[in-house]
Amino acid sequence: MSMCEYCDTNESQVLKRVTVTRQRHGQWYIFEDVPALVCPHCGHRYFDAEVLEAMESRMRDMPADARAVTAYAISLSEKTA
Numbered sequence: 001m002s003m004c005e006y007c008d009t010n011e012s013q014v015l016k017r018v019t020v021t022r023q024r025h026g027q028w029y030i031f032e033d034v035p036a037l038v039c040p041h042c043g044h045r046y047f048d049a050e051v052l053e054a055m056e057s058r059m060r061d062m063p064a065d066a067r068a069v070t071a072y073a074i075s076l077s078e079k080t081a
């Protein structure tokens with residue numbers, strides 16, 4: 001297993017199931033149980049090309065078991081100037 005591209009750890013990445021958010025044309029999508037290799041040092045997440053394509057295809061063609069959720073979008077622009 002390769003080392004992390006984003007930090008200098010020599011710890012091996014760990015296979016986990018993670019939650020991923022994506023945005024397309026103003027619409028947010030939340031993907032659950034996404035397989036990722038995660039760096040135990042910096043937390044960077046690596047996804048296989050086929051996993052990325054699986055998310056893309058489901059944003060184009062919504063699965064029947066997708067659940068609509070309500071979310072709050074909160075800007076910190078005035079607090080972080």
Ligand SMILES: [Zn+2]
Nearest residue numbers: 004007039042
């Ligand atoms: Zn790392």
